[in-house]
Amino acid sequence: xxxxxxxxxxHHGLQPMQYVKIGVLLTAITVVELGxxxxxxxxxxxxxxxxxxxxxKFAIVVALxxxxxxxxxLFTRLxxxxxxxxxxxLTMLTALFWTDATLTN
Amino acid sequence: xxxxxxxxxxxxxxxxxxxxxxMWIFLGSECLFFGSLLATYLIFKGEPTTATNDHGLLxxxxxxxxxxxxxxxxxxxxxxxxxxxxxxxxxxxxxxxxMKLWLLATIVLGLIFIGYQVFEFTTFxxxxxxxxxxxxxxxxxxLTGFHGVHVGIGxxxxxxxxxxxxxxxxxxxxxxxxVELAGLYWHFVDIVxxxxxxxxxxxxx
Numbered sequence: 001x002x003x004x005x006x007x008x009x010x011h012h013g014l015q016p017m018q019y020v021k022i023g024v025l026l027t028a029i030t031v032v033e034l035g036x037x038x039x040x041x042x043x044x045x046x047x048x049x050x051x052x053x054x055x056x057k058f059a060i061v062v063a064l065x066x067x068x069x070x071x072x073x074l075f076t077r078l079x080x081x082x083x084x085x086x087x088x089x090l091t092m093l094t095a096l097f098w099t100d101a102t103l104t105n
Numbered sequence: 106x107x108x109x110x111x112x113x114x115x116x117x118x119x120x121x122x123x124x125x126x127x128m129w130i131f132l133g134s135e136c137l138f139f140g141s142l143l144a145t146y147l148i149f150k151g152e153p154t155t156a157t158n159d160h161g162l163l164x165x166x167x168x169x170x171x172x173x174x175x176x177x178x179x180x181x182x183x184x185x186x187x188x189x190x191x192x193x194x195x196x197x198x199x200x201x202x203x204m205k206l207w208l209l210a211t212i213v214l215g216l217i218f219i220g221y222q223v224f225e226f227t228t229f230x231x232x233x234x235x236x237x238x239x240x241x242x243x244x245x246x247x248l249t250g251f252h253g254v255h256v257g258i259g260x261x262x263x264x265x266x267x268x269x270x271x272x273x274x275x276x277x278x279x280x281x282x283x284v285e286l287a288g289l290y291w292h293f294v295d296i297v298x299x300x301x302x303x304x305x306x307x308x309x310x
Contacts, residue, residue: 013190013193013194013197015194016191016194019187019190019191019194020187022187023183023184023186023187026183026186026187027180027183027184030176030179030180030183033303033307034172034173034176034307037172037307037308046308047308050303050307050308051303053303054299054300054302054303057299058296058299058300061186061292061295061296061299062292062296065186065187065189065190065288065292065295066288066289066292066293067285072119072120072121074119074121074126075121075125075126075129078126078129078130078133079129079132079133079136081133082132082133082134082136082137083133083136085136085137085140086136086137086139086140087140089137089140089141089144090140090141090143090144090147093141093144093145093148094144094147094148097148098148
């Protein structure tokens with residue numbers, strides 16, 4: 001019993017039912033994403049809507065499933081730094097090639 | 106006591122477990138890796154092409170990508186993240202049967218996802234799209250193929266943990282840490298797919 005209690009203290013996160021609810025929420029967001037991508041009426045707003053929705057899914061998985069919300073802040077800083085750097089690389093590369101089409105020819 | 110001593114042995118000067126720190130650094134480097142691959146895809150997906158399939162359709166994303174099919178595989182990968190976090194919970198709370206069950210479920214879901222990808226690649230191949238057809242084909246197969254390889258490595262990683270858990274000593278006193286590290290990798294593969302699914306499949310050319 002003592003050993004189990006000791007192990008239980010090691011878990012820093014949510015309870016199984018809470019994880020299941022998050023799984024349902026993630027599925028619901030994916031269904032909304034899919035619906036929005038086929039919905040002509042919001043086609044002019046499609047990009048920002050999809051970015052926000054996938055951003056929410058991304059944040060939920062990173063914060064709750066990967067336990068960044070409950071873990072040492074060092075891991076959050078490390079991951080955010082890499083993510084921002086990766087996004088900057090992506091933005092700079094696409095901007096460079098989209099503005100100068102001759103580079104891909 | 107033994108477990109606490111071992112965990113202390115792995116502590117780094119930052120006060121965190123050095124294996125976990127290493128995994129986060131590795132995942133950080135993967136952000137740059139997939140960022141570069143995604144940029145390559147975005148640059149080349151709109152390139153003009155004259156290649157057509159048997160029905161005379163141009164080999165461009167709008168004519169080839171099957172969104173309903175990929176939505177199913179996305180759902181499978183999302184559910185595998187759920188089963189993975191339940192396996193981590195089982196390992197950290199010493200519920201070994203729960204851990205094994207959810208590890209197995211995660212492996213099965215990972216294999217189903219790979220099956221979807223193989224089906225998609227085969228369909229594209231039958232349509233005449235392969236990495237040498239045009240720049241869209243090259244960058245698409247490179248990006249989604251590398252993600253598929255990551256899923257495959259994850260399946261092997263989880264499979265090795267599951268096999269090890271059937272030994273007499275199981276995963277040892279640090280089962281929670283071992284499964285949590287595998288979980289971090291698996292969830293990362295999932296978040297990469299969240300981005301890829303939105304950018305490749307949902308956002309029209």
